[in-house]
Amino acid sequence: MDDIDQELKNGKLDVQAKQIAGLLDAHAKRLSMRTLKQLENGRERAVKTHAQQIAGTGVNRDGTLSNIYLWAEHHRIVSTGLVLGAIIAGFVIMQSFSQKDSSDAFLLSADLPPEAFVDRSFEPYLNNGQGKL
């Protein structure tokens, strides 16, 4: 670290680095028209958004929903898994409700009273034929 500080103090590194940075800067000025145009479009969009934010007509990026969206955007796999899990869970719950509905309809339309289906000894009783008069 002392050697690095010494080199920096001597300015030797700085001279070389600034020469290179100078070349990079000169080259950065020579971009294609297409690239410059696209950069300009991006800049104009940003300025327009900034103006909307200042005027208070922009979308509120500090709200709870916005934070949830940003979290989901950064954790796409987890959020996709949660959404799929919620869809599957909803499907399973809907299926169980429809089964309950069909079982209610069955009980109401059956000839036997509901108590007969609750009594576990009823079925063996029927199978043994003891119900015959």
Place this chain on the structure above:
Amino acid sequence: MASSQELSDFLRDVERRAFKQTVYAVRDDHVALDIVQDAMLKLAEKYADKPVTEYPMLFQRILQNTMRDFWRRQKVRNLWTTLLSSFGAGKDGEEDHDPLDTIDVEDESDNPMVQLERSQTMVIIEKAIEKLPARQREAFVLRYWEEMDVAETAIIMGCSEGSVKTHCSRAVHTLAALLQKQGFGSKAMASLGVKS
């Protein structure tokens, strides 16, 4: 709070360097354009209430974070591409050449020899910068190209000032050695119009 004109002036000043800096990092012009445009939009959306003096650091931080997001998505995408490659997705044909891509803005020097030397030098320098480790490249660009001080660079990179100095030193040593090897010493650079 910065005005829209101040924001526009700042972005106009910084956009070319930001684009080149991103190209060195991601090695793809289209992706670099997307990243820079995203960074501009994020700066305008999230930091509209900040003064213009804070914009250089904020913009660089946003740019670095957006590049990292790209690399993370690229990693996941590559994983899926590798897994699904056996289904034989055909390669897209090359895009048609667009003349706008090769039309340059006018150069001050009309001397073709100077232009040729410069372009050859730039190819070498750009390849060298692309080959630098990411942290060294970041430190070099922020310190010497964006002209930020050590403290500001450390904040943007999320490391100590000592680390910034180390990364800068290594980056410059590597680049200088490479240029010396290619025959580009201080005199050669001076002849290309680069002042030390």
